[in-house]
Amino acid sequence: MEIKMKNEFPLTKEEELDEFYDDEETLNEKIQKLIQLIKESKHCVFFTGAGISISSGIPDLMSPNGLLGSRRKRELRLKEKEFWKWKPSLTHLGILELMKKKIVKYLITINLDALHMRSGVPFNKMSELHGNTNMEYCTKCGTKFFRLFKTRNALKKNLHLTGRKCDYCGGDLMDSTINYDEKLPEEAYRLAEENCEKADLVVVWGSSLRISPANSLPSKSVEKGNGKLVMINLQKTHKDKYASLLVRAKSDDVMKRLLKEFGLEVDIWRDKLIDFILEQNEKKEKKENKENKESKENKENKENKENLELRISDSSDSSDSSDSN
Numbered sequence: 386m387e388i389k390m391k392n393e394f395p396l397t398k399e400e401e402l403d404e405f406y407d408d409e410e411t412l413n414e415k416i417q418k419l420i421q422l423i424k425e426s427k428h429c430v431f432f433t434g435a436g437i438s439i440s441s442g443i444p445d446l447m448s449p450n451g452l453l454g455s456r457r458k459r460e461l462r463l464k465e466k467e468f469w470k471w472k473p474s475l476t477h478l479g480i481l482e483l484m485k486k487k488i489v490k491y492l493i494t495i496n497l498d499a500l501h502m503r504s505g506v507p508f509n510k511m512s513e514l515h516g517n518t519n520m521e522y523c524t525k526c527g528t529k530f531f532r533l534f535k536t537r538n539a540l541k542k543n544l545h546l547t548g549r550k551c552d553y554c555g556g557d558l559m560d561s562t563i564n565y566d567e568k569l570p571e572e573a574y575r576l577a578e579e580n581c582e583k584a585d586l587v588v589v590w591g592s593s594l595r596i597s598p599a600n601s602l603p604s605k606s607v608e609k610g611n612g613k614l615v616m617i618n619l620q621k622t623h624k625d626k627y628a629s630l631l632v633r634a635k636s637d638d639v640m641k642r643l644l645k646e647f648g649l650e651v652d653i654w655r656d657k658l659i660d661f662i663l664e665q666n667e668k669k670e671k672k673e674n675k676e677n678k679e680s681k682e683n684k685e686n687k688e689n690k691e692n693l694e695l696r697i698s699d700s701s702d703s704s705d706s707s708d709s710n
């Protein structure tokens with residue numbers, strides 16, 4: 386199966402500018418329908434794209450202010466240096482609440498900005514299909530390392546070595562971000578596919594579903610006749626024909642209403658990335674302490690053994706001498 390990342394539906398100049406907004410009354414009606422669909426569902430899966438990170442200050446590729454021009458791309462690169470200043474949006478934090486309450490069972494994202502991770506969504510409840518800017522992993526033992534900086538520094542496609550080494554086995558570390566024509570992470574894709582097939586409701590939030598193969602996942606259960614699809618996006622998409630509901634509003638405006646209807650509030654944000662880094666440093670420290678202790682013990686054992694050998698040779702000397710006496 387081809388699981389390489391491709392831009393399946395490149396935007397035309399006109400499409401790039403077309404955004405649609407529901408009026409207030411329509412939006413409220415649609416939110417009611419959305420709530421009803423979510424409440425009726427048994428296995429609700431969310432699928433998120435760049436649209437949910439715009440209010441976090443991350444420009445996306447597809448919106449009118451997106452990164453289609455090279456000038457905008459340069460702007461993003463400059464901004465990336467300060468990416469740790471980006472904070473989860475209300476939508477990120479709202480999704481976390483919905484997951485905590487088990488209203489949403491699984492999350493799939495094509496964003497690599499790590500904001501779902503930083504808001505606290507557990508890794509076993511999420512597929513980051515295009516990787517995670519803050520994570521690099523060991524090519525030898527597989528250990529994941531979290532950084533306060535962007536881990537990718539290679540400029541060419543298919544090159545991912547970061548130049549850093551694993552704290553545990555000394556293996557080379559690789560960044561985890563996926564570029565066009567590169568393979569998606571197999572396990573993340575498998576889980577995403579499994580959950581989309583199982584889902585009776587998939588809500589696509591802030592994605593125009595242009596990038597394959599991820600864009601084929603949300604409509605899987607609808608195509609099989611088992612589930613429903615909701616699209617929350619300002620632009621039209623090639624998968625709109627499968628949707629039971631199309632919501633045209635800004636991401637956080639929808640989340641604000643959704644949380645209110647569910648009677649939920651978001652927690653004060655605490656950066657999970659910091660926790661990961663602290664845990665990782667603690668583990669490294671423990672390992673180093675253990676190694677120091679072991680090498681100290683080895684040294685002591687060696688010294689004891691040498692002393693013992695010395696004593697034995699002393700006593701054999703004395704017995705020799707006694708014999709000779």
Ligand SMILES: [Zn+2]
Pocket residue numbers: 523524525526527528551552553554555556
């Ligand atoms: Zn390693």
